[in-house]
Amino acid sequence: MMRCSGILTLLAALLAAGCVTINIYFPASAAEKAADTIIDEVWKLQGKPAAVEPKEKAP
Amino acid sequence: MKRLLLILCGWLVTAAALAQGNLEISTPAIGQFKASMGARHAQLLPWYQSGAVGLARDGTVALREPGAVPLAQRQAVNALVAGENADRAGLYREIARANGNPGWEPDIRATFAQRWADRAPAGWWVQSATGVWQQKK
Numbered sequence: 001m002m003r004c005s006g007i008l009t010l011l012a013a014l015l016a017a018g019c020v021t022i023n024i025y026f027p028a029s030a031a032e033k034a035a036d037t038i039i040d041e042v043w044k045l046q047g048k049p050a051a052v053e054p055k056e057k058a059p
Numbered sequence: 060m061k062r063l064l065l066i067l068c069g070w071l072v073t074a075a076a077l078a079q080g081n082l083e084i085s086t087p088a089i090g091q092f093k094a095s096m097g098a099r100h101a102q103l104l105p106w107y108q109s110g111a112v113g114l115a116r117d118g119t120v121a122l123r124e125p126g127a128v129p130l131a132q133r134q135a136v137n138a139l140v141a142g143e144n145a146d147r148a149g150l151y152r153e154i155a156r157a158n159g160n161p162g163w164e165p166d167i168r169a170t171f172a173q174r175w176a177d178r179a180p181a182g183w184w185v186q187s188a189t190g191v192w193q194q195k196k
Binding site for chain 2 (some may be wrong): 028044
């Protein structure tokens with residue numbers, strides 16, 4: 001049981017360190033999501049396909 | 060013992076959710092930058108399409124081909140570019156600040172630079188990481 005609680009303490013310490021890490025390091029994927037949301041709004045791309053509409057045929 | 064493990068598991072899931080979470084982008088200041096940039100976009104659009112203005116690697120826009128702008132309009136286009144870059148700089152700074160890490164500004168800027176370039180439609184000009192201008196295909 002002693003050994004078990006030692007392992008648990010270590011695990012808790014590692015997890016705490018992990019949480020601190022998350023707060024310090026830049027959240028790259030969240031930033032990409034945020035950038036895409038803002039780009040959609042500024043360029044008004046919501047719901048519109050990226051491709052240009054086909055041109056009408058000349059008579 | 061089992062309960063302790065359960066608590067630890069819950070902790071791990073929360074940590075993972077935080078790591079996958081969203082950035083705060085709904086502050087009034089960010090809203091103002093978005094609105095201002097959105098309104099300007101219609102005026103910049105023809106210059107993006109003609110290649111006179113391109114998306115630079117540092118997350119700004121640049122008048123890369125002044126010769127493609129008639130002299131009479133050059134001052135107006137320069138003003139559009141300057142206004143856009145001021146808004147973009149403010150936007151990047153504000154996102155970093157709103158998320159409690161002003162030091163993230165360069166990372167936010169780099170992320171945006173990459174996404175502007177990736178999402179630009181075909182025909183627009185974007186600057187590569189090495190500084191070379193390329194037309195999107």
